[in-house]
Amino acid sequence: MKALVKAAVVTLGGLVLRRFLLPSGRHGPWQQAPLTRREPRWHVVTVNPARDELTPDSPLPEPLAGLGDAVDVRIRRAAGDRGIELAVRLRDGAQSPVTAGARRLAGRDPNQAIRAALREAKQLLETGEVLHPDFPPTTQPTVVNKPLQMATRQGRREGRL
Amino acid sequence: MKALLWQGVNELSVGEVPDPTMRNEQDAIIRVRKTVTCGSDLHLLGGYIPFMERGDVLGHEFLGEVVEVGPQVRKHKVGDRVVVCSFVSCGRCWYCQQQQYSLCDNGNTNPAITENVWGFAPGGCYGYSHALGGFAGSHAEYIRVPYADQGAFTVPDGVSDERALFASDAAPTGWMGADLGGVKAGDVVAVWGAGGVGQMAARAAVLLGAERVIIIDRFANRLQMAEKYLGVEALNYQTQDVGSELLERSGGRGPDVCIEAVGMESHSTGPQYLYDQVKQQLRLESDRPIAAREAIYHCRKGGSVFLLGVYANLVDKFPLGAVMNKGLTLRGAQQHGHRYIPMLLERMARGELVTEHLATHTMPLDEAPQGYNMFKNKLDGCVRAVFEPA
Ligand SMILES: NC(=O)c1ccc[n+]([C@@H]2O[C@H](COP(=O)([O-])OP(=O)(O)OC[C@H]3O[C@@H](n4cnc5c(N)ncnc54)[C@H](O)[C@@H]3O)[C@@H](O)[C@H]2O)c1
Ligand SMILES: [Zn+2]
Ligand SMILES: [Zn+2]
16 A cells, blocks of 8 residues: 555656745745735645655655646644645636636636645545546436536535635 | 436336446445345435436445455455445545544545535445435445445354344444434433334444433334334324423433434424425425424433434524523434444344344345335335345
8 A cells, every 4th residue: 555655656856846844824824924815725635644654745646746836835734633734726826706717617727626636635645546436337418417417527626625 | 237226306217237347446346135225215216315317326235245356455355245334434534533434535536516515525425426426326236345445344154144234324323323422321312213223223222221212203113113123112203292201201301312313304293394395395495304303302401412314405493592502412424334333243243233123125126116115105014125136
């Protein structure tokens, strides 16, 4: 299992990810400066630390590393032995709500990619694998199913994080 | 392979679907030997949980034989006889480590649906709609079991298939209601609903030392079953007054722990039944919480109410005043089966926990639509219909 996780993480090499290890702070992810309205939101997950190789200095798991320098990544130990908090946000991606909405509908909202990457990174670190849905499906596409199938596809990425 | 398919609201059929395939290295494929109906399926069948697609395979409570294991499965090998927890949990996230397995962070492949409806996503569940992961259900010849080391439990030799089957869902669910409801020695415990789940909760309360356990329903056969096999008292809400009976049987204090094992399709003899049915049909409330209201009302001051019955979303006329002013503890959960299953199998082996009486009807998978009709409409004394795919 360890080997699997190791294989799933890549060393950062040439990537220009900005990573900080910060103690604590009042604003989103742990910075002291007040949040300005236009700044993109941080997406955060907490990863359970069962695996000893996961520390704030570990290489990032592949799904996050894959986002390259489009994002800022911050990592810190969570309070109360709850593991590691991984925070990611678009670097210069501040968008008007209208553009963001349109991109989301088209499935091209970079925030969706961030959420999916965070979720998958957490799964890799905690369980060694990303859990896949059953395949092949047993369902048949029908008119009534369509909205639900769209919601489900979205369901693999979006949601609250 | 053959499977029981959801075709639409109140429409089931047996049909052919592709065999399941291994999707992860921690998966196992199980050949299903016995798979059983659950009250939760009725909510899906009736369309109260609107995340089913035509062709989804139903069923989440099952026992079978391992026929294939992924390279990362350590605990199980081909040929093992296993009972599988109905919830899909990874065993390694923070929630799993707190033994709150049904809240697993990694068990649901479509978490956003429930995150949007409830704020956060619980784990996955077999055959329980796309909101809980879209995993194919167990009313089929084969089923894929993710995180097999966590979710599948080897059945001890001395325990029959008939008995062990219920260690998948009904028994751990009931046990959780009594355990997390805080049942202690000397308590008076009232359980609403004498289906498989309520019966298992009542038996758990007895085994946890309750002095009196009273189970409430309107079906005489279910109540008699509970008296005969579980050693508990019955209360028929159609012929007896629930409030007065509970007061009389608890020294005027009211039950210490009230376990609700009915859920969102609750029935009542009073005018509230019509009220809730109309509101539910008009989609002004999604769930009928009649038994939950009663449990809260009749619970003693400072007592504990545990909701085992499944609710999808919104209820109406919820007695929050009673919860607050009586200082109640109100809890609920989908079952954290992994926490209890090994212990329950041991109790089954020792004969402390019998379950096979719940399986009132056993039939081939081909007859599953008729089985659901009997189970849903409580025909012929049906408490649980068990299907045998082989
Ligand atoms: N929490 C969990 O993990 C979990 C697991 C399994 C099932 N469940 C839920 O538990 C509930 C019960 O499941 P089941 O399989 O026993 O169902 P079931 O349909 O076999 O039994 C429900 C019983 O409740 C009785 N009932 C209806 N209205 C009542 C009322 N007002 N007062 C008292 N009794 C009333 C019915 O007559 C019936 O006997 C369902 O909502 C199901 O979804 C929850
Ligand atoms: Zn169930
Ligand atoms: Zn988990």
